[in-house]
Amino acid sequence: MTVEWNLSDRDYELLSAYLDGGLAAAERSALEQRLNTEPALKAELVALTETVALLNQLPSRRAPRDFTLTPAMIGRGTTPRRGILYLATSPTFSAVTAAAAVFLVVIGAFLVLQGGSLAVPSQSGPAPVAIQPTDGAIPGGGIALSLTPLEESIVQRGMADTSVASTQVQEQALFAAPLPTQAVEGPPPPSPEPALTISAPVEMVPPAPSSPSVKASDEGDAAAGALAQSPAINVTNIPQTATPAVSVGEAEAANLQQMPTPTMLPQESVAAASTATASATPPPTLTAQPTASPTPAAMTDDFAMEGQTSPTGEDGANPPDVLVNEQPALTPAAIPTGLVIVVLGLGLLVVSVLTTFIRRRS
Amino acid sequence: MAGEPENEQVLIRQARQGSLDAFNELVLAYQDRVYSAAYRIMGEPASAADAAQDTFITAYRRLSTYRGGSFRAWLLRIATNTCYDELRRRKRRPATSLEDLAGAESDDGAPLPDQADTPEQIAQQHELNQALEDCIRALGDDQRIILVMSDVEGFSYQDIAESTGSNLGTVKSRLSRARASVRQCLQAFRELLPSVYRLDSE
Numbered sequence: 120m121t122v123e124w125n126l127s128d129r130d131y132e133l134l135s136a137y138l139d140g141g142l143a144a145a146e147r148s149a150l151e152q153r154l155n156t157e158p159a160l161k162a163e164l165v166a167l168t169e170t171v172a173l174l175n176q177l178p179s180r181r182a183p184r185d186f187t188l189t190p191a192m193i194g195r196g197t198t199p200r201r202g203i204l205y206l207a208t209s210p211t212f213s214a215v216t217a218a219a220a221v222f223l224v225v226i227g228a229f230l231v232l233q234g235g236s237l238a239v240p241s242q243s244g245p246a247p248v249a250i251q252p253t254d255g256a257i258p259g260g261g262i263a264l265s266l267t268p269l270e271e272s273i274v275q276r277g278m279a280d281t282s283v284a285s286t287q288v289q290e291q292a293l294f295a296a297p298l299p300t301q302a303v304e305g306p307p308p309p310s311p312e313p314a315l316t317i318s319a320p321v322e323m324v325p326p327a328p329s330s331p332s333v334k335a336s337d338e339g340d341a342a343a344g345a346l347a348q349s350p351a352i353n354v355t356n357i358p359q360t361a362t363p364a365v366s367v368g369e370a371e372a373a374n375l376q377q378m379p380t381p382t383m384l385p386q387e388s389v390a391a392a393s394t395a396t397a398s399a400t401p402p403p404t405l406t407a408q409p410t411a412s413p414t415p416a417a418m419t420d421d422f423a424m425e426g427q428t429s430p431t432g433e434d435g436a437n438p439p440d441v442l443v444n445e446q447p448a449l450t451p452a453a454i455p456t457g458l459v460i461v462v463l464g465l466g467l468l469v470v471s472v473l474t475t476f477i478r479r480r481s
Numbered sequence: 482m483a484g485e486p487e488n489e490q491v492l493i494r495q496a497r498q499g500s501l502d503a504f505n506e507l508v509l510a511y512q513d514r515v516y517s518a519a520y521r522i523m524g525e526p527a528s529a530a531d532a533a534q535d536t537f538i539t540a541y542r543r544l545s546t547y548r549g550g551s552f553r554a555w556l557l558r559i560a561t562n563t564c565y566d567e568l569r570r571r572k573r574r575p576a577t578s579l580e581d582l583a584g585a586e587s588d589d590g591a592p593l594p595d596q597a598d599t600p601e602q603i604a605q606q607h608e609l610n611q612a613l614e615d616c617i618r619a620l621g622d623d624q625r626i627i628l629v630m631s632d633v634e635g636f637s638y639q640d641i642a643e644s645t646g647s648n649l650g651t652v653k654s655r656l657s658r659a660r661a662s663v664r665q666c667l668q669a670f671r672e673l674l675p676s677v678y679r680l681d682s683e
Contacts, residue, residue, distance in 0.1 A: 128654070128658065131658065131661045132654055132657040135657030135660050138660075139638075141653070167660055167664055171660060173613055174617075174628070174663070175633070177521075177613055177614075178517075179516075179517040180513065180517040181516075182530075183516070184530065185512065186508055186512045186515070186533050186534050186536075187505040187509065188504065188505060188508065188537055188538060188541055192534075193501070193538060193541055193542065
């Protein structure tokens with residue numbers, strides 16, 4: 120055994136720093152002089168150098184297991200949200216569904232209430248008819264509703280139009296009030312049956328409604344002619360979704376102003392098997408036939424086309440007539456339709472809440 | 482597994498973008514190094530494994546603080562910091578059993594042998610490394626972490642000072658004492674040592 124272990128801490132510190140090249144020039148030369156004269160110091164330097172070399176070559180140990188991370192370790196899901204799920208849980212989706220839900224519920228509730236009010240006053244006479252259309256004046260709205268499930272954008276457009284158009288329609292309706300009385304008588308009976316007639320036209324509806332309604336609302340009174348046309352389209356649609364009741368109302372209002380003679384009306388009423396309507400407005404046999412004919416789709420298309428292409432109101436004569444008759448028939452169906460819409464709206468609301476909840480949690 | 486992956490920077494970039502798979506490739510490439518450092522600092526396998534796992538979790542979360550340079554050094558600094566924090570915590574609230582510390586040598590993480598040697602050399606080297614680790618383990622926490630960081634992992638005084646929250650003077654003096662202790666400890670194993678190291682042969 121050797122004596123080196125008697126070195127002081129200070130000496131070890133000098134040797135250690137010397138090893139690492141950490142001594143200032145003066146300290147280094149002083150130490151080197153000592154190393155030449157003190158074999159014990161020199162020996163210890165050699166031992167320390169070897170020790171550090173051994174430590175440096177110390178090989179890695181093998182990890183006892185893999186330390187790869189799992190998603191849970193870093194507190195996140197396995198894969199980022201993508202596709203439908205991602206879309207469905209996006210804030211935008213929730214907001215849009217919520218807005219659509221509210222809209223549907225409001226419209227649906229409106230229809231239900233409206234339908235209820237109709238049922239009672241229907242017998243009273245002309246007054247109710249005129250009023251109903253006014254309330255339901257939301258032409259765009261009515262159309263939009265049928266579309267809502269399909270496209271929200273359209274709905275929004277419809278709403279915008281509604282606000283503007285409704286007032287106009289109301290005015291028109293008031294004017295028309297006296298005239299409609301005739302039509303009023305017709306409407307009550309057919310109410311239950313319309314549902315059946317609806318089935319055929321339903322398919323047709325989608326294409327025509329959106330464009331005409333918009334035009335009508337924008338143009339206002341001046342566009343009365345346009346309205347007359349658009350109503351025709353609406354009428355054809357009416358049966359399918361029941362919402363059309365409203366649109367019909369507006370249509371009527373427009374028609375009434377310009378052309379009170381409800382000749383055409385029979386169309387739908389006939390199809391609906393409502394004879395009463397026909398009696399009230401005898402003349403329109405011409406138009407009625409097409410409706411009754413097996414190819415209702417073709418009819419609706421034609422009307423729609425007219426509405427879109429000629430907003431000026433040249434054709435006014437044809438469409439208005441049809442509208443007048445239909446009003447009454449539609450109103451009763453509004454209640455079930457309204458309920459359906461409300462339910463749809465509530466369903467959308469649930470979807471919106473659910474997606475929001477999912478997003479928050481994740 | 483031990484070397485730095487060729488596509489290291491690519492993996493790092495992917496990991497930063499959230500790819501756990503890319504990060505796990507880095508984990509596999511460095512886990513032996515990280516575990517080894519942790520083992521030598523902590524002195525026993527269980528704590529070392531915990532520290533290694535924590536190191537990679539922390540590294541993943543702090544990937545944005547990696548500023549280029551040696552990823553290995555960046556990772557090992559996290560590892561030593563993790564170990565240091567754990568040692569501090571234990572000092573405040575000792576919970577480890579003496580058994581853990583005493584029988585720490587283990588079979589689960591034996592040193593990786595050097596391929597070039599004969600079986601006899603390998604055996605001798607193994608014993609020497611075992612002796613070294615015993616001597617390291619015998620050090621106090623403060624000296625051990627500094628010795629491992631400096632002489633095993635190759636960190637500079639400055640890095641060590643930052644990791645341990647000490648000043649340079651403290652690092653130097655602790656390191657010198659640690660080296661002296663290990664050197665004296667190794668004397669007991671002198672039969673295993675290279676001839677140069679057999680002090681009494683002089």
